[in-house]
Amino acid sequence: MPSIEKIPAMRAQVLTIMATRAQDQQLVGSVAGQHGVQSRSDLAGARDPRQDTGKVVPAFGWHPWFSYQIYDDTLPSKDRTYDPGRADGGDDGLLQEKARHLAAVLSPAPQDTEFATKMPELVSLSSLLDQTRGFLRDHPLALVGEIGVDKAFRLPQPWHEDGTPLSRDEGLTPGGREGRLLSPHRVKMAHQASILKAQLKLAGEMGRAVSVHGVQAHGILFDTCSACWKGHEKEVISKRQKKMVAPGAEDFSSSSSEDEEEESEGNIAKPRQASRPRQLDPKPYPPRVCLHSFSGPVEVLKQYMDPRIPAKVYFSFSLAVNFSTPASQEKTPAVIKACPPDRLLVESDLHVAGDQMDAALEGMYRKVCAIKGWALEQGVQRIRQNYEAFIFG
Template sequence: MCGPSESQPHNHERRSETDDSDFPWDLGICDAHCHPTDTMASIASINSMRARVLTAMSTRSQDQDLVASVAAEHGIRDRSALAVSDSGEAPRKIVPAFGWHPWFSHQLFDDTAGNGGNSTYDPSSSSLAEQKAKHYEAVLSSSPDAEFIASLPDPKPLSSFLAETRQRLEEHPLALIGEVGLDKAFRLPSAWKGDEQHERDEGLTPGGREGRLLSPYHVKMPHQTQILTAQLRLAGELGRAASVHGVQAHGVLFDAISALWKGHEKEVVSRRKQKMVARGAEDFSSSSEEEEDEDDIWAEINGQAPAAKPKQKKYKPKPFPPRICLHSFSGSAQVMKQYLHPAVPATMYFSFSTVINLATPGGENKFPELVKTCPDDRILIESDLHTAGEDMDYYLKDICKKICEIKKWSLSEGVERLRKNYEEFIFGPA
């Protein structure tokens, strides 16, 4: 996530420099990660966008209901929306995501059972001001002063947020968890000054940085990890995908995620064992899902057609999400390979954006290696923009072209591959 008015480029002249005629928009471009509700005035432009689907992230208290409301009006209904061009109806392009971003993780206090009773805030206390100070002194680095603490919101219980998120996910069956993650680099913005507050851009959803100077305060990594893992467990329980942010914390992030799947790793069969099985083994095993039930048997005996049954297996809750996308992935190729180890039980995806991955010379230099390292069926594209419309379309097309060039895909081949990857990330295998 890039906060509004921060590092996202806005070169409006570039659209005249490119020709859309050679780009296969009709095959379906899917934005795996964006923030259109940060600029609600831009939502009206979604209908005219060339992109097929936008995955709209929530990050903090101010945008949870906004994402839900936009999804209620513009949300896709099923996976067919990804493969079929829009009819004469108003386009439905949104897949919602509900989560609490690490930049705002200090605003939650962990009152869940898994915390072992070590809450940093007691809402039943007779002195909530003291509790607020106690909480922020515990979760922020560098001992924030009283004035800065006073500018922060009263902390919200993590248990309440998880309950609200569960309800939103149940109301939106295609929704995922996001944006969540870890960030060592981010510092909290300084408090609004009186004159700044009056001059703020009313078009932006409150709660972001909005150009304010940064304070010296970071959210401590253990607290960020608690907030992240609680949300990932919810995704695992409900079988939803997750969109994960990681900045200058790639090792800590891998440790946090892999701790959730500990004990659930896939068996890694050696090449020697694979050859032995291939030579002489026959598989006579069967499962209850493959066997006919008594109703079907009796139906056949009586000359009736067996009742049609869906082939989809029932999801078994797990302590980790079944599918995870590391958005605007900025780690090394070696870190990527850790997530791609055959023992990893979650299906890992990696999305890339122009505004993050190509924003610095260092990012540009390692981008080709990351794209080449990423398997063809695990790569996604995103805009990570905070406003919908032509800019979002432009940056999606730009990153798609760059990936196709590195992968040596034709544009048609690349767009179809990226759309299929997105479909499996959101819905799981067909």
């Protein structure tokens, strides 16, 4: 939060700020209330230093790192991992229920209730969705995010014996790792996937784009997304079929309202002037998906480019993740080359605004332009248009 005051002076025209857990949902909302983008015209105004326009698009959601704190109260009582109605003996009974939930969703399962006493309070899935729905209504341009799955993540060790930190960095939002050692416990993938699917469906209900985190679980992530749009796949019309349609009778309903005209590498489409996201009929899947700091191989990227997929899928890249190790530096250029020009985004994936974030964004823009063979101005314009299409539809 101390770096928020640096946002108005940043060279970046707009930032998407992601909530991840209970403690920062309201904070993201408050920042958007102060610095929020109100319309597409704000982005045009941001290029003029004399214009005082919004620079923040908020996103509300629960990151997979914190999914163990959520229990699914939409299930029948017998299938729930946590049910206050089952608890006997007051607080002791609730603690037993909490321990039962943690044993069900973590691997390896904690061996005693002592572990549960040091873990954050649990949140019901229905209350999480209701809260997120409220934030989305309050912020018409907001995304659902950051959500997803993460196979590599391990819970940090609990705080000190009484559950409180020995020392905290007061500049950081509570609830993070803050230097704690990692425990052996991971969140089971089935639980992560169920929390992700619920948030994807909410995004579809509200017609909002989503930012999705996926680490070492590309198959599970694709299967979870695919399950949402199953039965809604687009019909693919071949060029031969199109030629057989009588002139003036074309009705290629398989083409989504969000589909763009095909572009060559040298052309940049004119942005539409809509000031608000399109009003979409509720669907069980989000209209637009960004796979953020995408770390999958080219083969996985191509899976998401299947023309039958009704959602429009984007791929964003960051120096912090995609060029952070020798292995990622070797793999990422081929993935960026394979990414369609109109589906490519750039991000910092940092938690500190200001010069550090500006430098990270500029560095990634330069990387992308060099890999794609774009002139810098051409690349920046193209990616800006991709971002507007992702946010506004």
